[in-house]
Amino acid sequence: MQRLPEHLSHSSRETLERCAKQYFLTRVAKAPQQPALWLVGGSAVHEATEQYDLLAFAGLEDDFETEEVWNAFFDMELAAARDKEENENLWRKSAAEPIEVWRRMGLQFVQSYIDWRERSPWQIWTTPDGFPAIELDVSGRLPGCEVEIKAYLDRVFWDPVLKKLVIVDLKTSKRPPKNADQFGTYKALLKTKYGVDADLGVAFMNRKGTPGKPYDLAEYTPEFVGDIYGEAWEAIKEYMAAGNFPADTSDCFLCDVKAACHAKNGPLAHLYDPASPGYAIPA
Structure with a gap:
């Protein structure tokens, strides 16, 4: 029997509002999520800039090697995405921003943050x-x-x-x-x-x-x-009780679980989506 998630977050509540089916597939059914190159790059930028700020907070910003740190985190995130899906042709990505472009662009993003930090009075x-x-x-x-x-x-x-x-x-x-x-x-x-x-x-x-x-x-x-999140939690409980998280197919571009969605004729829908014929409720 499927259980309610143990917590909420801004991103999960945003997903629920955008498409309850996507929320169910990602947060409840735990359907496999298709990697996205823009998330790979974004995560690496976050990690590299975090490393810079930790060093800067300790007064060691001169020890930060921007390109070396960026490449290490970007390669680590690429490896994690390949573990999920080794065929990069199946990743979600912009045709104008393939891996080689992201490698150069991400380095610029990290440097732009460092440049701002050096000129900003904020602490x-x-x-x-x-x-x-x-x-x-x-x-x-x-x-x-x-x-x-x-x-x-x-x-x-x-x-x-x-x-x-x-x-x-x-x-x-x-x-x-x-x-x-x-x-x-x-x-x-x-x-x-x-x-x-x-x-x-x-x-x-x-x-x-x-x-x-x-x-x-x-x-x-x-x-x-708290009231906003309380309402979202009540909606989740109602969907669970009804056994139906409705799908909104008006904009599925950013959805990473389309392969598990019956509304999109996903090939994995029978494994994860209760709306799919042949779906078996998990024990």
């Missing part, structure tokens, strides 16, 4: 228990939601000019965030865990080498955000 915030706010785990529970909400903040900075905490998320995609919801989730969890308020949320757009539009996070209280 890595240190938590009350002495940890630098780099890939900061603020997972926890919020009022109105009975399950844990997982969240890892790319960075929290202190702006010494405006005297504000700023949550920053690195984005290697072309598009900026659609709204402030991701930052609002992080702000509420940061407040719950550490008792501090982050006034702003900003995406660092690696392709442009600069922060994007700042979002005011005043409305994102723990209660406000």
Whole structure:
């Protein structure tokens, strides 16, 4: 018998809103997910810039070898993707950005972040228990939601000019965030865990080498955000009770579990999708 997931996150709630079937296949049925080159590259950029900031926080930024570190993390992420699917022709990727382009482009993304860090007055915030706010785990529970909400903040900075905490998320995609919801989730969890308020949320757009539009996070209280996640959790429980997570096939470009989806005639649907004829409920 399939069980409810043990937690929520911003990305899982976003998936649920976009397509409940995709949420079920990824989070409940655990269907195999098709690798995406843009996720491989994005993960490597996150890891390389994290390494830089950890060294910089310790005053050792001169020891950071940008190209060497980038290539090591990119190769590691490529290997992990090949373990999932060795045929790279089946990966999701842009024709204009194959592996060799990503190798050059990703290095530029890492360098653009370093260049910004060197000229920015913002400083890595240190938590009350002495940890630098780099890939900061603020997972926890919020009022109105009975399950844990997982969240890892790319960075929290202190702006010494405006005297504000700023949550920053690195984005290697072309598009900026659609709204402030991701930052609002992080702000509420940061407040719950550490008792501090982050006034702003900003995406660092690696392709442009600069922060994007700042979002005011005043409305994102723990209660406000908790209610949103509580509603999502209730919807998940209702879908589970009904045995049906409806599919939305209006935009499946970014979906990584199409092979397991009956609505897309996926070849693996009978193994993972209850809507597929011949599907056997897992014991």
